[in-house]
Amino acid sequence: MKNLGSLKPSSLRRIVSTLLLAPFLLAVLYPFLWMVFGIFKTNHEFFQPLRIWPMKPHNLEYWKGLADTFFPNEFNFINIHELVMGKWVPFWDVFANSMVSSFCQALGAVALSAMAGYAFARLKFKFKNVYFVFVLALILVPRQLFAVPLFSWLNILGLNDSIFGIILPGVITGLGVIYFTQVFRKIPAEFIQVARTCGASEFRVFLMLLSLIWPAILSYGMIHFVLAWHEHLLPMLVLSTESHQTLPLALAKLYDVSQRTPQGVQMAASTFSLIPTALLFALCHRKFKSSLSDMLVH
Amino acid sequence: MSLESNGLGAEEFVGFENYYALANDERYFKSISNSFIYTFASAFLIVPLSLWLAHLLQSTFQRLRPFLTFGLLLPALTPPSVLATLFLMVFHGREGLLNQLFILPIGLAPINWLKDPNFILLGLVLQTVWRWTGFMTFFIMAGMEGIPKTYYEAAKLVTSSRWNQFVYVTLPQLRSVLIFVSIYLFIDGFSLFSGAFILLGGSGGTADAGLLTISYVFQKTRFFEYGSAAAISISLLPIMLFSLYVFIFLRRRYV
Numbered sequence: 001m002k003n004l005g006s007l008k009p010s011s012l013r014r015i016v017s018t019l020l021l022a023p024f025l026l027a028v029l030y031p032f033l034w035m036v037f038g039i040f041k042t043n044h045e046f047f048q049p050l051r052i053w054p055m056k057p058h059n060l061e062y063w064k065g066l067a068d069t070f071f072p073n074e075f076n077f078i079n080i081h082e083l084v085m086g087k088w089v090p091f092w093d094v095f096a097n098s099m100v101s102s103f104c105q106a107l108g109a110v111a112l113s114a115m116a117g118y119a120f121a122r123l124k125f126k127f128k129n130v131y132f133v134f135v136l137a138l139i140l141v142p143r144q145l146f147a148v149p150l151f152s153w154l155n156i157l158g159l160n161d162s163i164f165g166i167i168l169p170g171v172i173t174g175l176g177v178i179y180f181t182q183v184f185r186k187i188p189a190e191f192i193q194v195a196r197t198c199g200a201s202e203f204r205v206f207l208m209l210l211s212l213i214w215p216a217i218l219s220y221g222m223i224h225f226v227l228a229w230h231e232h233l234l235p236m237l238v239l240s241t242e243s244h245q246t247l248p249l250a251l252a253k254l255y256d257v258s259q260r261t262p263q264g265v266q267m268a269a270s271t272f273s274l275i276p277t278a279l280l281f282a283l284c285h286r287k288f289k290s291s292l293s294d295m296l297v298h
Numbered sequence: 299m300s301l302e303s304n305g306l307g308a309e310e311f312v313g314f315e316n317y318y319a320l321a322n323d324e325r326y327f328k329s330i331s332n333s334f335i336y337t338f339a340s341a342f343l344i345v346p347l348s349l350w351l352a353h354l355l356q357s358t359f360q361r362l363r364p365f366l367t368f369g370l371l372l373p374a375l376t377p378p379s380v381l382a383t384l385f386l387m388v389f390h391g392r393e394g395l396l397n398q399l400f401i402l403p404i405g406l407a408p409i410n411w412l413k414d415p416n417f418i419l420l421g422l423v424l425q426t427v428w429r430w431t432g433f434m435t436f437f438i439m440a441g442m443e444g445i446p447k448t449y450y451e452a453a454k455l456v457t458s459s460r461w462n463q464f465v466y467v468t469l470p471q472l473r474s475v476l477i478f479v480s481i482y483l484f485i486d487g488f489s490l491f492s493g494a495f496i497l498l499g500g501s502g503g504t505a506d507a508g509l510l511t512i513s514y515v516f517q518k519t520r521f522f523e524y525g526s527a528a529a530i531s532i533s534l535l536p537i538m539l540f541s542l543y544v545f546i547f548l549r550r551r552y553v
Contacts, residue, residue, distance in 0.1 A: 009357040017354040018362065024351060025369050028432060030395070031384040032372060050398050139485060140538045141531050148524060230377045251379050270380040277375040282368055292437065293444030 032274075033070075038267035039079055040072035046263040079264030083272075088261050089250040090243045091269070098229060098247040099276065101166045105228040106221045108171030114217065117180025118206050122192060138174030151237050165238040166246065170228055176220055183216045184209065186294075215291035222284060226277050247273050316529035326530065329514040336419060336510060337487030340426040341480060347427070348434040348479075349472075353464070355439055367439065370432030381429065389421055396424075422510075430486070434479050441475035442468065481545050488512065488538060 009017075038046060050069045083091055119125070120132060150169055159165035187209060195205045210217065232248040239245045254261045254269050281288070320326050351370065355363060373381070388395045389411040401409055411421040445468065453463045488511065511534060518527035 013357055014359050017357045018359060018366075021351070021354050021358060021366055025366060028373060028428070029369055031388065032376075034387065035380075035384060050395065136539075136542065137535070140488075140535065140542075226375060232379065248377055248379055251377065255379065255383060266383065270377075270383065273380060274372075274376055278368075278372065281371060281375060285364070285368065285371075289436070289440045289443065292440035 035267050036271055037070060037072055039264050039271060040075045040077070041264055041267075043263050045073060079262060080268050082262075083265050083268045088265055089253055089269075091250070091272075093243040094245055094247055094250040095272070097163060097244060098273075101163050101170070101246060102225050102228040104167045105170035106225040108167065109173050109176050109224045109228075110217055110221045112171050113173055113176030113220070114180045114210065114213075115206065116177045117182075118184050118209070120177065120181040121184035123202075135174045135177045138172070139178075147233060147237055150234070154238060160238060161240050161244055163239075163244065166231075166235055169234060170231065173224065173227075176224065179220050180216070183213050187212060215287055215294070218284060219288045219291045222280055222288060225280060229273075229277055316525045317533070319526065320529055320533060325509060325514065326511075329509045329511040330534075332419060332509055333488055333511045336422055336426075337484060339419075339423045340430075340487060341483045343423065343427050344431050344434055344483060345476065345479060348431050348438055351431065351435040352438040352442055353468075355435065356442055367432075367436060371436055372432065373429045374433035381425075385425055389425075426487070430483065434483075437479055438472065438475055441472050445471045477545055477548060481542070484541060484545075485538075488534065 048069050050065070082088065086092065116135075120128065120135075154160055154165045154169075157165075157168075159168065191209070191212075192205055195208055200208070230248065231246075232252070235246045235249055236252075239249065251266075251269055251273060254266045355366060358366060386394075390397070394411065396411065397409060409417050411417050449467050449471070450463060453467050457463065457466075511530065515527045515530050518524075518530065
């Protein structure tokens, strides 16, 4: 693999493509940087309008106008302090709730959909296609529709206002089942044959295959963690006590105009809510990518 | 559920009443056509753009590549409610970034992106492009890295143009990735709510110009009209299943 001299792009090519990418990167990152700098701004600075239009880019004033609305006048940490000390929402409770529930959802979803995927890919049973259509429907039908029936079931189970009320419905996913069906289809049938001949039970075979597909497991776990982290509707219906709520709900409360929360606090909360998912991807994205390349191309 | 009456608690069976009501509902048809425009427009913008970006990423400096990819991926990792606040800055009717940096300098009047019925859909498409392009680039890049290098070596013997290499090696090898990406965008456009929610808070915007089917469902559930909401969703199922069938057919045929 090392000996690919002629296929490597030339340095000129590398520089040009980096330069071409730069504007896209800027367009993506600008709002995020603005958000991070927003933490340190007072409300007055925050709402300062951007009025640079009649000026031209070769004019220094143009850039000054842009910079004025972008950077804070001074870095004061009062907004972060207020958020962390829980002046507006019980931030750490909410953050921990979100962590625990997203993690459990990811774990449960992986376990459940890996089993379902194995069944769909490798076992024969009656009405398999009908079940598969149900799985597809699970993706296609809007979640809002399930809200009320789900809520009444959770009431019967007594899981109202408890974190398990979020985790339990959160482990069900159509996407995961389809993903793992694809993954298990890729595994050579001989492996399973051999295992069965050796007298392994069906569950044992499944466990053995798990060790083969662990990059796929990691990838789906990550995807599901992110989805669970963003989930808004169900927590809104189920969780009523403030300290039991999850992060999206707390964010919605902070954004609410009637609460008079300073904009800087909102931006701080937004930044903090982005950190776990971003960190997760930053740490594992190589693994994630290689498992995707394996799955997508062949 | 789609055969029951609206309201909470005391649902009763009403047969196909909800469907008859839909057939005479102008907003329903408007929402469907809007959804179609929105989904296809964003897919047609995102797929070529992310192909190009993935190609560029492949040929940047190896050290920089993870950082660039991660930067592009960031919007997909952000909670929708956070994006909502960020977009207010971009799409603001006068002082928004889009107006100040692009629209005014080319000599046009400032566009009120979120209020003007002519531009709401365009705004929706733009935010979708902004949000998903990086993520799709990531998928396509993963696909590109899986293509065996020997294919390119073989191609180099036949043709020296990079464009030909792209058309005859990269694109055919990426078929399954591209199909996956299209399915994802299709489902996101039709039945995921976050896009419309980010920009318009679930409403249809001025004169319903940005009313997507999914926001219509949301509005119905908000007023506890569960019967109608279910009817709308069920009426979409044939469209969705048909398109999925087309995708699966393409997959069988060409992959």
